[in-house]
Amino acid sequence: MTIVEAKRPRPIARRSVFALALGAAALAGSCGQGGDDADGADAGAATTAPVAATASSAATTSSSAADAAGLTGIDWQLTTLVEGESSGPLPDGVRGSLRIEGSELTVDTGCNRGGASVAVQDGALRMTQPLLLTQRGCDGDALRVEQFVVKVLDSNPMYRVEAGRLRLDSGLGRSLEFVPAA
Numbered sequence: 424m425t426i427v428e429a430k431r432p433r434p435i436a437r438r439s440v441f442a443l444a445l446g447a448a449a450l451a452g453s454c455g456q457g458g459d460d461a462d463g464a465d466a467g468a469a470t471t472a473p474v475a476a477t478a479s480s481a482a483t484t485s486s487s488a489a490d491a492a493g494l495t496g497i498d499w500q501l502t503t504l505v506e507g508e509s510s511g512p513l514p515d516g517v518r519g520s521l522r523i524e525g526s527e528l529t530v531d532t533g534c535n536r537g538g539a540s541v542a543v544q545d546g547a548l549r550m551t552q553p554l555l556l557t558q559r560g561c562d563g564d565a566l567r568v569e570q571f572v573v574k575v576l577d578s579n580p581m582y583r584v585e586a587g588r589l590r591l592d593s594g595l596g597r598s599l600e601f602v603p604a605a
Contacts, residue, residue: 494523494543495524495525495543497589498520498603499589500605501518501520504571514564514567514568519531519572520604521589526540526541526551530572530576533565534561534565534566535556536557537556538554539553548576574595576591578595581594588600
């Protein structure tokens with residue numbers, strides 16, 4: 424599996440640690456596909472390996488805990504793409520999701536999966552390390568959704584949780600809307 428950065432290059436040591444953790448998680452998720460375990464959970468569900476927290480990320484996490492209320496610890500299912508005054512559901516057969524746990528964001532862009540370190544502060548998601556994604560070959564609707572999702576996430580979007588829905592606004596006329604996954 425190949426991991427690529429969706430943003431700017433970083434020193435190889437930092438990318439390698441995160442890429443190894445992400446690769447191991449993706450491999451573990453793909454090994455048991457197609458069945459349920461004894462608890463009824465999907466054995467093929469992707470998992471992520473935690474990246475060691477630094478003192479600064481731990482401080483950011485605790486200082487932003489109140490700000491992240493209602494956002495973190497929830498599996499969010501992408502439902503709507505908004506561009507300007509137009510909005511619409513995801514194309515048939517394309518699914519996307521997002522989860523924030525502490526300072527780690529995991530995402531399924533509709534094509535690839537990946538993650539980034541984030542700070543949740545002042546109503547915004549700020550990438551503290553670049554978004555890293557697997558590198559599946561996608562085209563058509565899946566590729567268009569992925570490009571849209573990456574642009575919104577890379578913009579350090581403002582967020583709001585209202586009536587059980589999450590909205591990420593890029594400030595550039597693009598937004599993503601999510602509902603809690605069933």
